[in-house]
Amino acid sequence: MNRLQTFSLAAALLAAAPAAAQHGTTPPPPGPLRPFQVPAPQELTLPNGLRVVVVRQAALPIVNGRIIVKSGALYEPADKNGLAQLTASLLREGAQGITASEIAARMERLGAQFQTGAGYASAFANVTALKPVFAEALALAARTVTSPTFPESEFTRVRTQSIANYAQLQSTVEGLSYEAFTRALYQPQAPYSRLPGGTRTTLERITLQDVQDWHRRMYSPSNALLLLVGDLTMDEARQMATQALGAWSGPAVSLPAIANPAQAVTGTRVILLDRPGSVQSGVYVGQTAIGYGDPAYFAFTGLSQVLGGGFKARANMNLRERHAWTYGSFSSFSPLQGTGTFNVNASVRTNATDSAVAELVREYRRIAAEPVPADELSSSLANVVGSFPNSIQTVQGLSQRFETALLYGLPLNFWSSYRERLAAVTPADVSRVGQGTLTPNAITVVVAGDLSKVEAPIRALNLGTVEVWDANGNKVR
Amino acid sequence: MRPVPALALAALLPAALAAQSPQISYTEETLPNGLKVIYHVDHSAPVAAVDLWYNVGSKNEAPGRTGFAHLFEHMMFKGSRNVPDGQHFALLEGAGARAGNDINGTTNWDRTNYFEQLPSNQLELALWLEADRMGTLAEVLTPEKLDNQRDVVKNERRQSYDNQPYGTWLEKMLGYVYPEAHPYHHSVIGSMEDLSAASPDDVRSFFRTYYAPNNAVLVVAGDIDVNQAKALVRKHFGDIPRQAPPPALRETRLPPVIGREQREVVQDANAPVPAVFVGYRVPSQRDPRAEAVEVLGSMLSGRSSTLYESLVRRQGVATGVGTFNTGLLEGADMLIVRATGKPGASADSLEAAVLREVGNVMAGLTQESLDRAKAQLRFAFINGLQTTGGFGGRADLLAEGWTYFRDPNYVNTRVAAIDRVTLADVQALARERMVQSNRVILVYVPNRAPAGAQPRTPGDR
Numbered sequence: 019m020n021r022l023q024t025f026s027l028a029a030a031l032l033a034a035a036p037a038a039a040q041h042g043t044t045p046p047p048p049g050p051l052r053p054f055q056v057p058a059p060q061e062l063t064l065p066n067g068l069r070v071v072v073v074r075q076a077a078l079p080i081v082n083g084r085i086i087v088k089s090g091a092l093y094e095p096a097d098k099n100g101l102a103q104l105t106a107s108l109l110r111e112g113a114q115g116i117t118a119s120e121i122a123a124r125m126e127r128l129g130a131q132f133q134t135g136a137g138y139a140s141a142f143a144n145v146t147a148l149k150p151v152f153a154e155a156l157a158l159a160a161r162t163v164t165s166p167t168f169p170e171s172e173f174t175r176v177r178t179q180s181i182a183n184y185a186q187l188q189s190t191v192e193g194l195s196y197e198a199f200t201r202a203l204y205q206p207q208a209p210y211s212r213l214p215g216g217t218r219t220t221l222e223r224i225t226l227q228d229v230q231d232w233h234r235r236m237y238s239p240s241n242a243l244l245l246l247v248g249d250l251t252m253d254e255a256r257q258m259a260t261q262a263l264g265a266w267s268g269p270a271v272s273l274p275a276i277a278n279p280a281q282a283v284t285g286t287r288v289i290l291l292d293r294p295g296s297v298q299s300g301v302y303v304g305q306t307a308i309g310y311g312d313p314a315y316f317a318f319t320g321l322s323q324v325l326g327g328g329f330k331a332r333a334n335m336n337l338r339e340r341h342a343w344t345y346g347s348f349s350s351f352s353p354l355q356g357t358g359t360f361n362v363n364a365s366v367r368t369n370a371t372d373s374a375v376a377e378l379v380r381e382y383r384r385i386a387a388e389p390v391p392a393d394e395l396s397s398s399l400a401n402v403v404g405s406f407p408n409s410i411q412t413v414q415g416l417s418q419r420f421e422t423a424l425l426y427g428l429p430l431n432f433w434s435s436y437r438e439r440l441a442a443v444t445p446a447d448v449s450r451v452g453q454g455t456l457t458p459n460a461i462t463v464v465v466a467g468d469l470s471k472v473e474a475p476i477r478a479l480n481l482g483t484v485e486v487w488d489a490n491g492n493k494v495r
Numbered sequence: 496m497r498p499v500p501a502l503a504l505a506a507l508l509p510a511a512l513a514a515q516s517p518q519i520s521y522t523e524e525t526l527p528n529g530l531k532v533i534y535h536v537d538h539s540a541p542v543a544a545v546d547l548w549y550n551v552g553s554k555n556e557a558p559g560r561t562g563f564a565h566l567f568e569h570m571m572f573k574g575s576r577n578v579p580d581g582q583h584f585a586l587l588e589g590a591g592a593r594a595g596n597d598i599n600g601t602t603n604w605d606r607t608n609y610f611e612q613l614p615s616n617q618l619e620l621a622l623w624l625e626a627d628r629m630g631t632l633a634e635v636l637t638p639e640k641l642d643n644q645r646d647v648v649k650n651e652r653r654q655s656y657d658n659q660p661y662g663t664w665l666e667k668m669l670g671y672v673y674p675e676a677h678p679y680h681h682s683v684i685g686s687m688e689d690l691s692a693a694s695p696d697d698v699r700s701f702f703r704t705y706y707a708p709n710n711a712v713l714v715v716a717g718d719i720d721v722n723q724a725k726a727l728v729r730k731h732f733g734d735i736p737r738q739a740p741p742p743a744l745r746e747t748r749l750p751p752v753i754g755r756e757q758r759e760v761v762q763d764a765n766a767p768v769p770a771v772f773v774g775y776r777v778p779s780q781r782d783p784r785a786e787a788v789e790v791l792g793s794m795l796s797g798r799s800s801t802l803y804e805s806l807v808r809r810q811g812v813a814t815g816v817g818t819f820n821t822g823l824l825e826g827a828d829m830l831i832v833r834a835t836g837k838p839g840a841s842a843d844s845l846e847a848a849v850l851r852e853v854g855n856v857m858a859g860l861t862q863e864s865l866d867r868a869k870a871q872l873r874f875a876f877i878n879g880l881q882t883t884g885g886f887g888g889r890a891d892l893l894a895e896g897w898t899y900f901r902d903p904n905y906v907n908t909r910v911a912a913i914d915r916v917t918l919a920d921v922q923a924l925a926r927e928r929m930v931q932s933n934r935v936i937l938v939y940v941p942n943r944a945p946a947g948a949q950p951r952t953p954g955d956r
Binding site for chain 2: 040041042043044045046048049050051052053054077078079080118119122123126127128129130131146147148172175178179181182183185186188189190191218294295296297298328329330335338339342343344345365366367397398400401402403404405407408411412413
């Protein structure tokens with residue numbers, strides 16, 4: 019009776035559902051699913067051939083602009099690994115009539131966020147700002163892409179920063195093991211055997227002339243895209259794009275076909291890297307996988323989700339919750355152009371490294387060979403399906419999705435049916451990709467850690483051939 | 496409640512950006528058991544967020560129990576009366592939330608928070624789960640669960656502190672900026688020894704003291720109906736009993752400056768290049784000068800700041816510089832300048848250059864750099880409002896305002912407060928605090944241990 023008096027509003031509402039007045043002992047069922055639509059992209063092409071894709075999202079007066087140039091690390095010479103990324107980093111270090119410091123100051127005065135960079139497939143200049151100042155910020159970003167000056171002093175400095183970044187990557191077990199895993203999957207000349215940032219050796223080899231030539235050859239409206247996402251109309255988009263990039267001209271670029279031959283793996287290959295004194299080891303277990311556009315994309319996502327796609331996925335429940343060897347263990351399925359990589363990884367405490375490796379390999383073999391229960395699959399997929407609307411609440415999140423579609427040749431409406439297609443994956447689909455594309459007895463295992471403590475126990479697992487590498491990928495023994 | 500546009504924004508003009516920002520609408524109530532509840536409606540995406548903030552952090556830890564508040568946060572995911580171990584994440588992931596950004600708990604010095612962001616038709620599940628653990632956690636606690644999470648937290652410490660370059664800097668800085676008796680003297684992650692010493696009784700007593708409805712704020716945000724949400728909140732949280740108020744914090748007031756310069760050279764086996772950290776004691780987030788601290792930090796960072804211009808561009812001794820304040824509430828906050836050196840460069844010359852530059856800090860405090868800093872802060876704030884829940888989303892900001900300042904409307908005052916900071920405010924702050932007698936210098940020197948060296952962490956088994 020007290021409750022009724024105190025909670026008069028609740029009481030009135032609960033009259034409609036009198037049974038539901040108290041915290042119950044079982045999880046409440048979901049209500050009816052609310053409809054949700056991915057914003058539809060629109061397109062236009064400028065007279066100079068630049069393709070512009072516009073996605074309207076007007077919850078807040080924010081716009082994201084991404085100038086994408088298909089000049090990623092895929093196309094750079096192997097011995098100058100890092101050239102695409104270094105060139106992109108240098109865009110904002112000086113453009114026609116404006117110095118690096120002035121570019122930084124102007125962007126900051128506008129309150130804009132501005133980054134440039136490059137991955138495997140593309141280089142980008144990314145700018146986000148409040149709507150009233152966005153056109154000005156985009157125009158400045160465009161100027162850095164179309165007319166960079168590449169001052170020599172900035173070149174030397176930024177190259178040194180890139181080398182320092184590489185040193186940071188190599189200073190952690192996570193970075194060391196990830197780089198070695200990448201190297202091990204593909205044949206040495208394949209672009210995907212390298213990380214887009216380059217190494218100390220290859221960065222030191224790159225000259226200012228290389229950067230200038232690369233820009234002249236690759237940066238052209240016919241080899242680029244402009245993605246505009248946020249609070250703007252098509253008319254505004256056309257006007258901003260024309261003002262910023264309408265006068266851009268450049269050579270016709272024909273991108274070479276790229277081969278990424280995988281390393282022939284016959285048995286399980288174990289690669290060890292020494293990091294003396296390390297209190298944890300970085301572990302990667304996996305192999306090459308399918309690329310974007312492959313019909314098995316959704317099924318493979320399902321497989322990855324069951325193995326390590328969330329907190330309650332198999333890897334984390336085993337290594338963290340059951341054994342407490344790690345702070346977390348997850349899988350990673352990275353589709354790329356024509357190929358991809360797949361792994362399950364963790365940082366594990368030094369004295370449990372061998373046990374953790376054994377369990378990750380066991381889980382990997384199990385997901386490849388055994389049928390996945392239907393309820394486990396659907397609950398494992400649910401977090402990707404359900405969180406999709408949150409993931410595109412921001413203009414940056416939306417932009418990222420559409421960039422993926424543009425770069426990997428997916429239909430632009432790919433995301434509009436994404437949730438439904440993912441939810442439709444069946445255990446039979448997962449078995450098909452598990453047995454058709456995974457080779458559980460020919461996988462790559464990488465461990466970076468204190469070898470004085472972990473090498474002998476890992477060898478004792480008898481997983482396959484064992485190699486010890488140095489940090490540069492050279493086999494030591 | 497009448498539906499109102501959640502994010503009404505006055506027309507923005509570049510010349511008049513000042514003091515204008517989206518307003519977050521909300522309604523608030525307090526349940527009879529003391530639970531503060533804030534509701535925020537936004538139907539722009541079918542997403543609901545539940546953020547539950549407890550007014551407890553590492554500052555509340557008892558002596559010899561460092562790291563306890565955070566260890567306890569882990570225990571909150573180990574099941575309650577109706578939720579078996581492992582099922583909290585399983586149910587939420589199965590309902591469409593992703594661990595990490597959508598589902599998490601975090602602990603800092605001043606508070607502990609838990610949040611879920613999920614499809615809006617699953618709102619009740621999130622409320623049920625949070626209420627179940629607030630009401631019944633202690634009933635099902637076992638020594639085994641505690642041992643399991645104690646080990647996981649030790650792995651977290653190894654991964655985030657002991658095995659990373661410069662992983663010890665924050666711990667060391669706290670030790671110097673705050674005296675031993677101060678609640679901020681130690682790190683949130685705590686020491687391996689104290690983690691080992693925690694007992695199930697500690698867990699139960701901590702739970703009773705701090706995890707009470709009258710020591711928490713619950714935010715329900717997003718694609719919700721307020722009347723329905725209110726009914727659900729009463730249904731799940733209404734019967735959880737109020738507890739005695741937690742004990743008051745011990746004395747936290749501090750002199751404005753540390754009193755003498757302190758310096759430590761750290762041989763770091765994980766560091767690839769030298770790095771220098773310079774920390775200052777500055778006014779806390781409760782001080783009227785809190786916004787000036789934030790603006791000062793922003794003026795000193797950024798790619799067009801004089802620090803970046805001089806150390807990175809002109810002298811080329813650093814590959815990166817950054818500045819930030821930690822945002823602490825009690826007694827004092829910290830403002831940190833961090834500079835990373837070049838591969839192979841000497842730590843001494845990096846330190847000398849950084850100290851020269853921070854000694855010359857007034858030169859960089861101009862009206863122009865003030866305007867730039869304000870524009871950056873304004874954008875960053877509005878940019879952060881795009882998300883309903885998760886780290887730094889609207890639900891988080893509402894909960895923060897209540898937990899720290901007893902003011903949910905805090906979120907709607909931020910841009911104007913930043914905008915009121917004058918150049919004179921910032922200059923006065925720098926003149927008073929960025930002085931030699933108030934600074935702590937940590938110099939990290941790369942020093943890889945030879946193969947076969949012993950692990951440095953006492954708790955490593």
